[in-house]
Amino acid sequence: MVGTLRCYNCLVLFFCILIIAESCKKKSNPTPEPAATLQSTAPFPMGAAVNSPNLKNKAVYVGVLLTEYNSVTPDYEMKLNWVEPQQGVFNYADGDYIVNFATQHHMRFHGHNLIWHQALPDWVLNFQGDTSAWENLFKTHIESEAAHYKGEVASWDVVNEAIRDDNGALRNQDVNPGDGSIWRQHLGPDYIARAFQYAHEADPNALLFYNDYGQEWNGVKLDSIIALVTNLKNRGIPISGVGMQMHIDINTDPAGITAGLQKLAATGLKVHVSELDISVNPNNDPNIVFTTALQLTQASMYQFIAETYRATVPAAQQYGITTWEFSDADSWIPSFYNRIDWPLPFDANYKKKPAYFGLLKGLKY
Numbered sequence: 461m462v463g464t465l466r467c468y469n470c471l472v473l474f475f476c477i478l479i480i481a482e483s484c485k486k487k488s489n490p491t492p493e494p495a496a497t498l499q500s501t502a503p504f505p506m507g508a509a510v511n512s513p514n515l516k517n518k519a520v521y522v523g524v525l526l527t528e529y530n531s532v533t534p535d536y537e538m539k540l541n542w543v544e545p546q547q548g549v550f551n552y553a554d555g556d557y558i559v560n561f562a563t564q565h566h567m568r569f570h571g572h573n574l575i576w577h578q579a580l581p582d583w584v585l586n587f588q589g590d591t592s593a594w595e596n597l598f599k600t601h602i603e604s605e606a607a608h609y610k611g612e613v614a615s616w617d618v619v620n621e622a623i624r625d626d627n628g629a630l631r632n633q634d635v636n637p638g639d640g641s642i643w644r645q646h647l648g649p650d651y652i653a654r655a656f657q658y659a660h661e662a663d664p665n666a667l668l669f670y671n672d673y674g675q676e677w678n679g680v681k682l683d684s685i686i687a688l689v690t691n692l693k694n695r696g697i698p699i700s701g702v703g704m705q706m707h708i709d710i711n712t713d714p715a716g717i718t719a720g721l722q723k724l725a726a727t728g729l730k731v732h733v734s735e736l737d738i739s740v741n742p743n744n745d746p747n748i749v750f751t752t753a754l755q756l757t758q759a760s761m762y763q764f765i766a767e768t769y770r771a772t773v774p775a776a777q778q779y780g781i782t783t784w785e786f787s788d789a790d791s792w793i794p795s796f797y798n799r800i801d802w803p804l805p806f807d808a809n810y811k812k813k814p815a816y817f818g819l820l821k822g823l824k825y
């Protein structure tokens with residue numbers, strides 16, 4: 461009896477020591493919380509435009525992308541000049557690479573874009589034909605590309621940048637050379653509705669978007685876009701959402717950003733911040749220094765955009781926020797404007813900038 465009791469006491473003592481040892485271990489060696497990332501924090505998909513050479517060759521690029529983002533948009537690989545550089549000669553390989561990458565990593569894929577007045581190959585720019593030949597070219601392009609990616613893309617920017625900056629009219633060939641639209645010129649004003657119908661027929665499950673820039677600073681353009689998409693929606697044209705590109709800079713008026721998001725949300729369509737970047741050198745200053753003050757201003761704008769998007773766009777309409785690439789090394793801005801700039805959340809070495817932490821803070825606000 462005494463022996464059994466002694467044995468029982470020993471067991472109790474043994475377990476007590478074990479529990480104390482375990483709890484000491486926990487205190488001295490805590491399991492670190494996984495760091496918050498953009499995608500783990502955002503209540504909607506976080507997207508980035510990506511380019512296929514970096515996906516193939518840059519491990520650091522792929523690493524940041526997979527950690528931070530869960531949606532991708534191709535930077536240029538699905539535009540008409542890329543997919544059909546010569547009439548009847550197709551080049552889907554690069555777009556396919558990005559789609560396969562996204563599928564493999566369970567990321568959402570947003571197709572960009574089917575119809576744009578830029579990124580056109582010479583054979584389209586020089587095409588000679590009557591209205592029906594143009595309609596055939598237009599329809600065949602939309603249908604073949606949408607059918608090629610059917611079931612693999614969640615959504616498409618069907619028509620990109622169709623509205624003029626100066627008066628909100630449809631781009632035609634009567635604006636500055638290079639700014640006009642051959643589509644409107646040859647196909648008449650209702651080509652946008654038909655683009656959505658053709659895309660829908662080819663891939664009925666894809667969500668279809670109208671995408672444009674300048675909606676945060678140009679009220680005339682914004683109202684014209686609202687009228688355009690409302691008209692499409694009311695006519696039963698299969699439009700699901702609007703992309704507000706948001707290529708902005710540190711001087712962009714925040715009131716315009718709020719107003720743009722409010723008006724877009726009021727259409728009832730999904731709203732995608734589709735190409736976000738925030739330039740810090742809008743005046744092309746060749747001697748500019750990216751001071752701490754500039755870094756913090758940029759960070760608070762990133763935060764403001766995420767907060768305002770969350771507060772203004774109802775959850776069911778939040779298609780997500782997509783940055784246009786994610787590192788300053790890959791931004792279109794320095795080469796396009798021939799200036800130094802730092803528009804994105806990661807620096808040229810793929811390290812997080814204050815802009816990143818501003819965005820993260822805005823997402824969990």
Ligand code: 9MR
Nearest residue numbers: 535536539572579620673705735784792
């Ligand atoms: O960033 C893109 C750049 O790499 C391409 O060369 C260019 C032409 O295909 O397009 C840029 O992306 C544009 C986007 O497709 C539409 N909105 C403006 C973007 C920046 O110019």
